Amino acid sequence: GLAKADDAEVKGRPIGFTVKADRPSGVIALVGARVITMAGLKPGAIQGTPGVIENATVVITGNRITAIGPASSVHVPSGAKRVDVTGKTILPGIVDDHAHLGGEGDGLLAESSWQLAANLAFGVTTSHDPSNDTVTVFTNAELLRSGAKLGPRLFSTGTILYGAETPFKAIVESYDDALSHLRRQKAAGAISVKSYNQQRRDSRQMLVKAARELEMNNVPEGGSLLYMNQTHVLDGHTGVEHSLPVPRIYKDTIQLFAKSKSGYTPTLIVGYGGLSGEYYWYQKTNVWENERLLGFIPRDVIDPRSRRRVMAPDDDFNHILIARGAKQISDAGGLVQVGAHGQIQGIGAHWEMWMLQQGGMSNLEALRAATIDGARYLGLDGDIGSLEKGKLADLVILDKNPIDSIQNSEAIGMVMLNGRLYDAKTLNEIGNEQRTRKPFWWERK
Template sequence: MRAPYRKWMASLVMPGALAMLLGATAALGAAEPDHRAVAITNVMIVDVDGGHTVGPRTVLVEDGRIASIGAPGAVRIPDSAQRVDGRGRFLIPGLTDMHVHLFNLSSHRPPNDWSFAMYVANGVTGVRDMRSDAASILLVKRWRSAVDNGELVAPRVLATGIAVHGKSPGDAAAGVDAAAAAGADFIKVFSDVPSTHWRAILAEARSRSLPVVGHVPASVTLLDAANSGQLTSEHLTQAYEACSSAEGKILEERQGLSDDALMSRASSQEAKVLDTFDQAVCRRMAKALATTGQVQVPTLVLADEDSFAQSADHGDDSRWRLLRPDEQVRWQRFLADYTKEDATLADLRWPIAHRIVSIMHQAGVPIMAGTDSPMPGVYPGFALHEELQLLVASGLTPLEALRAATLEPARFLHIEDTSGSVAVGKRADLVLLDADPTKDIRNTQRIRAVMLAGRLLKRSDLDALLNDAAKVKHP
């Protein structure tokens, strides 16, 4: 984890108050939706559950759900239905980004609703927001309702959580209670949380039936976190240490520290952690980790931060225009903190990150796709396709990478009965592709159309959505 990124995370760890403008929902593309049934004919279906491609099939969508799937000619298509020719094309479930940030609680800027068009245009129909507060959750509920009603073109926010820290173990437990009262779907922890506070958070969250996810605290081992009930590790936090031959000594040097002091010590140790990577140690750890059920969200695409920082002119990227101006300023400020030391660490870190993910995957550790967008250089929506490519480069097959962004998130969120695969009765969040993603994962970018809760958005609609988003020049 790059030093400026550690510094940036440290600025996020304390809960902040944000006076949310709940009425500002930025209803992109909120024209009157077409409620007709939609029939996608002669299409090949990527069955992420069964593990194969079937077809050709006709898929009939009515009232936002998949009403019927059958061989061509076997499905009765209403005369009023909108027909989409799927010949030579491939249908996949809508993609899910399991690590995004829709709110700016530390900087007190407006929500990142500017990113909605970018997600949808890239086939990302669902996201897990990783840090909100009570006011944010109220806005999320409005967004969900607006998407379901066809009033807002946006990914569905499948879950959102509140970060808990606390000045003491008792205060941390009280923070869990407050998050539960606010309607949080989960509790998030950050790397700087002391182990005593973290255990209090886990205990209180368990009593509230709330999942605990996020960064494994820097003074806790990855296996201890997994065995104690933290359901995810994001960004491979503590995985680098767990794959080091010097893990015991490294964590011993962090004991008794918290907050900025803990993060400063962890940052100063990063080169040593990377230099002592041991593949045999990593394999033993991964084998043990697989028995715990903890899920990894590695966010490998954060490597793009380093590419962004070293780019001669990031403004040449056609996606730059899609960022809201205040977000462009934030990304530019990021460059000021990037040093030669950061670049050196990046060169060490990312090959090791790929090896860790590969070892974990071989051991059967569950992996989900997430991006941490909009971190600098990580473009919402676009970055998920890059993450899928990096997962494949780390040893997953294209089909396994697709599962990491579809079925695995649905199972993790306990919504697999209604989402995560192309099946009768499920929500019609779908992506129509011009080429087979199981042959080449890059084909997930060849998007012909996106269906959002049964609402069909053709390629021209998606392009218009992005063009409209680029015209928004004010927070």
């Protein structure tokens, strides 16, 4: 007959399996470029251009950097594939800490994801999605890690811990409730959770305590409420997602962020409190004519967002005021990082850098926010975010120098992820292995 629930003989049957994480073989040497390493750069105002090596050589063995420095001091092993990058600039791979990469909540996954590919083509090598379907996003993360799918390293909160009345409301009445929610998400693959509009402060505090116990990040969203944002910091959250909803901040809030070490992801592209940054770039650039962008994003996604654009005087755009506040927090030693919100995949991360520069950050400070500070926020700076011996080989090779002009960050010729080198225009692999990218659905005949 049927087994009873209390039958001691009833046991679960494991249905999981394991595959090896992708790792390339061989050695690649990138020779002759300027390298912006980000090594040693801490939050705070930057004087000059520290961490920049002219005429450098970077040696990658497998998926990690094994040597980096001036060309005169770095030995290139025999048998290495030498790539001449004279006159180019190499950056660490971009870290997008607030990347929404498409839902696919029906459980069906596309063989090739244009959202993921578009980000990689624009130099984003690590994405953190703070709201996505738990089943889908961690399945995608594993496919990416195994090499079965092409795109950035993917981390996520999974499904948000939502406090409002919805079918998926996360009820937190006790500390056990908080632990239960976080254990569920961690078991699925989450390194972080998103406490989203949990209205009771004690509920939010219990989620913070549970995150500490389980060694997870807690990246809350306050729904454009300044006082809630401030209590997020006071209560010890990892950071605050989205902008503070006021045009100006003062020393109390600046020091609160700086001294607490809670991070700030202002997502200027959708900044609260006024006309946001996304519309600025539609006004200033013909996005629908960006050929590289159109190589990875369907035109029926690009055109409706960009062709019929909002036009306004520059001083109507509130994101510039928000960016000035982010600069104040950064100068005081606070952690500010890039998050592009998935508004326009790939290029959105560059817009975030450009907007931080509009708020007063130097070009190098804006680049830091998109690389090492983004890695610090996730707790991944031991492996990514800067170009140093022993770190993972995630980097971007630019045809122009972004220290001269921040908008040169978009001039990407090649991108390397996990030691694999790709042509940024096609995402065909061009390193020690030669592979053509799988076609997207609209490219199939």
